[in-house]
Amino acid sequence: MNVNKLIAILVFSVLISCSGDENYVEVPDENSEGIVDSLVIQQIFGSNIDLDNLANYANQNIPDYITKDNTNTNVITDAKATLGRVLFYDKNLSVDNTIACASCHQQAFAFGDNNNVSIGVNGVTGRHSMRLINTRFARETRFFWDERANTLEEQTTQPIQDHAEMGFSGQNGDPALADLLTKLEALDYYQELFQFVYGNTTITEARLQESMAQFIRSIQSFDAKYDVGRSVVQNDNQQFPNFTALENEGKDLFFRSPNQNGAGCITCHAAPEFDIDPMSLNNGVIGIFADATATDLTVTRAPTLRDIFNSSGIINGALMHDASMATAIDAIEHYNDIDATGNTNLDNRLRGGPGGNGQNLNLTIAEIQALEAFIKTLSGTSVYTDAKWSNPFIN
Structure with a gap:
């Protein structure tokens, strides 16, 4: 354990003892950035995510004979792809906390689904889930089987806003995407991850799209x-x-x-x-x-x-x-x-x-x-x- 993390743990212990509530975590001010952050990140993710030692998403080996690349301006960074990974696997992105993007795009099946038709929060989806392998290295930049999404970025939040899939449609009694953003803002680990990645805690659809698209493009x-x-x-x-x-x-x-x-x-x-x-x-x-x-x-x-x-x-x-x-x-x-x-x-x-x-x-x-x-x-x-x-x- 490095010195900074040891100091963080000591500070965290003092905060708990002063509050009298073992679930109490003080929101960090601008001058304490990174101290409480790493504690909450460790609590939720353990050793799976280390903000001091991010996984390599940005500089993976790509064979010389691979020439296609549809990254455009959304260049992969380790930090944003890490955030995208968390969002991709988080069931909080569905209305009832039961479905994540990874529920229908599973690593074990090349980020596809071995079910004929994937299960959403309100029944089955309309089509078999497409595998998400090498999406970065394709001439086709439109997404879904019928190409209704113009970009991968646009695609990432459409299932979230689908009534059958993840339920934040904003129609027929469903909560809207704005409700999801509010929901995510209330989660400590997103406060800290967005602060780490973007320098502030603001959560927007554009940021969800940017980071999730980076994670998906990193899957090669x-x-x-x-x-x-x-x-x-x-x-x-x-x-x-x-x-x-x-x-x-x-x-x-x-x-x-x-x-x-x-x-x-x-x-x-x-x-x-x-x-x-x-x-x-x-x-x-x-x-x-x-x-x-x-x-x-x-x-x-x-x-x-x-x-x-x-x-x-x-x-x-x-x-x-x-x-x-x-x-x-x-x-x-x-x-x-x-x-x-x-x-x-x-x-x-x-x-x-x-x-x-x-x-x-x-x-x-x-x-x-x-x-x-x-x-x-x-x-x-x-x-x-x-x-x-x-x-x-x-x-």
Whole structure:
């Protein structure tokens, strides 16, 4: 324990003894900043957060071949990402203190959900929760399956203001976002964290958005088998020396266009980030969860193909917005034979040849299995275990 923390503990003990109330904590004035702060932070977070030794969010290693970056002006700092981590995991951001962002975006599942449809404070949400892997390294900067949020910053507070998800909608009897800000201002640890990060205790929606977006953008996965192979070759078209024959075959199919007997996945999911082309339209999946008669043509976004599986090869929950595909094989088979009937928003790259009746790749079972093997090489390890992305609250 350093001298400053020892002094802080002694001061804290004196304050308690003078107050006669063991729950009493004096609000620090401008000249005592950091003394009571660290005590309250330790009480809530233990060793998970140390304001004197912040986790590294700002200067993580990024491979040289990764070129996309949608950070723009909201540059990641260790302090703001730390605040974002607390907000991301805090159930106080829901009206009944039962749901956090992390409830639907779980580290164990690549910051996605293994439930088909996530549970909110007022029932189920409308769509399967999207994985939040490598959101910083994507050409598509709009968010949600239907791209209704213009930026990641805007996206972060929309679930909070959704009646079903976290409940601060301000409509039909729900409290509003302003009520959440008041709620957070009453929590000692946010007084201290905002003072530490911003130099004052003012809590605003813009600050919530800024810090949560920084934390989410910090979540990266570049230690996959693919990355090991890519780092020792000049480009993706070469055989990766660490791949099996099946994995190299799957990679070749992934990159080769349909008119060359490939699958052409690369046209919508460009390597090495494997993010979605922002110009993509609907992918042929138009279902609505639990309603076999309804259709949804507005879904045009998708997460990166990285970490569909965990490091043990187990899928991180069902695929597609309606969780209609339980396996990667199901998804590949969907792209192998797409029916364009009635889909006025189907991406032109999936309409097939003359007539535009839908794509038919004529992939064999062996080729489909090879594609699955390649997709598994896109899964990392540290994203599931790194403490800086874990729940900071003491359980």
